[in-house]
Amino acid sequence: MNTNHYISRRRFLATTGALAGTALLSTPVALNAKTSSKKEPTANGKKLRLAIVGTGGRGTGMWGHDILRDYSEYVEFVGLCDSNAGRVETGKRIIGTSCPTFTDFEKMMQEAKPDVLIVTTIDGTHHQFIIRGMELGADIITEKPMTTDEKKAQLILDAEKRTGKKCRITFNYRYSPHRAKIWELLHAGEIGELTSVDFHWYLDTSHGADYFRRWHRLVENSGSLWVHKASHHFDLLNWWIDSDPESVYALGELNFYGKNGKIRGENCRTCPQASQCKFFFDITKNKRMMELYVANEKYDGYLRDGCVFKNDINIFDKMAASIKYANGVQVSYSLTAYSPYEGYRIAFNGTNGRIDAWIQESKPVADVNYDEIVLFKNFSRREYIHIPFGTSGHGGGDKLLKDQIFLPGIDDPLKQCASIRDGALSCLVGIAARNSIASGQVVKIADLTTLKPEAKKKYERIL
Numbered sequence: 001m002n003t004n005h006y007i008s009r010r011r012f013l014a015t016t017g018a019l020a021g022t023a024l025l026s027t028p029v030a031l032n033a034k035t036s037s038k039k040e041p042t043a044n045g046k047k048l049r050l051a052i053v054g055t056g057g058r059g060t061g062m063w064g065h066d067i068l069r070d071y072s073e074y075v076e077f078v079g080l081c082d083s084n085a086g087r088v089e090t091g092k093r094i095i096g097t098s099c100p101t102f103t104d105f106e107k108m109m110q111e112a113k114p115d116v117l118i119v120t121t122i123d124g125t126h127h128q129f130i131i132r133g134m135e136l137g138a139d140i141i142t143e144k145p146m147t148t149d150e151k152k153a154q155l156i157l158d159a160e161k162r163t164g165k166k167c168r169i170t171f172n173y174r175y176s177p178h179r180a181k182i183w184e185l186l187h188a189g190e191i192g193e194l195t196s197v198d199f200h201w202y203l204d205t206s207h208g209a210d211y212f213r214r215w216h217r218l219v220e221n222s223g224s225l226w227v228h229k230a231s232h233h234f235d236l237l238n239w240w241i242d243s244d245p246e247s248v249y250a251l252g253e254l255n256f257y258g259k260n261g262k263i264r265g266e267n268c269r270t271c272p273q274a275s276q277c278k279f280f281f282d283i284t285k286n287k288r289m290m291e292l293y294v295a296n297e298k299y300d301g302y303l304r305d306g307c308v309f310k311n312d313i314n315i316f317d318k319m320a321a322s323i324k325y326a327n328g329v330q331v332s333y334s335l336t337a338y339s340p341y342e343g344y345r346i347a348f349n350g351t352n353g354r355i356d357a358w359i360q361e362s363k364p365v366a367d368v369n370y371d372e373i374v375l376f377k378n379f380s381r382r383e384y385i386h387i388p389f390g391t392s393g394h395g396g397g398d399k400l401l402k403d404q405i406f407l408p409g410i411d412d413p414l415k416q417c418a419s420i421r422d423g424a425l426s427c428l429v430g431i432a433a434r435n436s437i438a439s440g441q442v443v444k445i446a447d448l449t450t451l452k453p454e455a456k457k458k459y460e461r462i463l
């Protein structure tokens with residue numbers, strides 16, 4: 001077959017709409033433009049007072065050190081809090097701030113009085129800090145997932161109404177240029193009316209295995225990968241499809257890690273089986289992890305290099321779901337956590353064509369420096385669209401997300417800003433999947449909280 005026959009033209013995109021939206025203005029920042037999609041400058045020109053709860057990897061890096069490095073003209077840290085007394089001091093050093101540290105959250109909020117609280121604790125605790133932070137007068141920036149079960153989601157929805165405060169969910173995946181381009185193609189009607197999506201995500205035996213080493217291995221901490229990991233994917237689906245999820249039917253099992261292992265120990269450093277284990281992880285080679293976690297084990301006993309075959313692991317490593325949207329779109333989704341490579345395959349089927357996209361996040365092909373999207377139009381030739389690899393964390397998304405939050409004058413043409421409603425609806429798909437596996441029944445999203453799915457997704461620009 002002569003494949004050239006099917007190639008009409010190639011495009012190599014230097015920028016997308018998302019990248020183009022990062023023009024800088026020299027005015028001070030404001031984080032409360034609630035009606036416009038553009039953040040307006042403030043009149044008083046004061047720096048935004050930030051506090052962080054949860055000074056682990058994400059809190060000290062993406063939301064700590066990197067914020068001071070890139071946005072100190074606009075923001076300052078006024079407090080850091082962590083339940084681990086050692087880690088909060090290590091975190092302060094890594095971030096490079098002189099602000100006070102706390103192990104008592106209430107005390108930090110009373111004394112530091114932040115404008116914005118950044119929540120980067122473990123997932124199962126996010127709701128406590130989002131709710132109490134809003135009650136104590138702060139707007140919130142929280143890491144995904146917003147929360148881990150439907151009761152906590154309802155408490156957050158109620159607190160937003162009661163306090164009038166806002167919470168932004170940091171869905172950095174929306175900001176990767178590859179995914180932003182897919183959004184643009186769908187919204188430009190390139191494949192006609194969207195009817196269905198096939199979405200399959202693969203975590204590899206390095207990154208995927210890491211979830212089974214850490215606190216994530218317990219449903220009570222992470223909500224399982226259905227919530228901790230897949231809420232990223234469900235948020236992308238909600239955003240691309242531009243509608244709310246309505247019902248979910250799911251399957252899932254633990255087939256590989258945990259009780260399935262033939263050998264096991266407590267953690268890699270102390271394991272007598274280390275020499276014969278393919279999952280041996282030598283944390284002593286990672287200076288940052290030794291400082292953050294190993295040096296502070298004495299405070300809470302948390303082992304960052306836990307065994308992936310521990311018997312207490314109670315999350316699934318193989319998952320599949322059928323999701324129906326309020327606008328009629330249907331989705332086939334799967335997540336596998338023990339794949340030889342990491343990435344995803346996705347296809348969007350429409351009345352006039354189809355979009356196929358594939359990302360290999362680890363071990364990418366050596367001589368290629370772009371990700372590809374293939375646009376097929378019915379009765380026509382295919383078109384290849386190439387997106388250059390991103391330059392910061394998570395496909396370039398982390399930096400674009402922070403620019404939009406912390407720099408003034410940044411518009412939101414692709415509606416990438418995510419509200420509590422978005423945070424809830426992404427978690428609720430994973431929570432519905434968990435409940436569906438437990439009951440064997442289809443679970444309706446409307447039965448989980450007071451949120452009612454809408455055919456057209458609601459958008460709100462906050463923070």
Ligand SMILES: NC(=O)c1ccc[n+]([C@@H]2O[C@H](COP(=O)([O-])OP(=O)(O)OC[C@H]3O[C@@H](n4cnc5c(N)ncnc54)[C@H](O)[C@@H]3O)[C@@H](O)[C@H]2O)c1
Pocket residue numbers: 053054055056057058059081082083084087120121122123125143144145170172228394
């Ligand atoms: N968006 C992304 O791509 C991305 C990437 C990594 C992590 N995250 C999210 O960031 C959050 C933190 O993840 P991490 O990898 O930094 O984990 P981590 O284990 O490195 O850090 C979590 C920190 O929270 C602290 N903590 C736990 N319970 C607490 C409590 N009750 N009060 C105060 N502190 C408490 C721990 O001591 C620890 O220092 C998670 O919600 C995770 O989902 C998001």
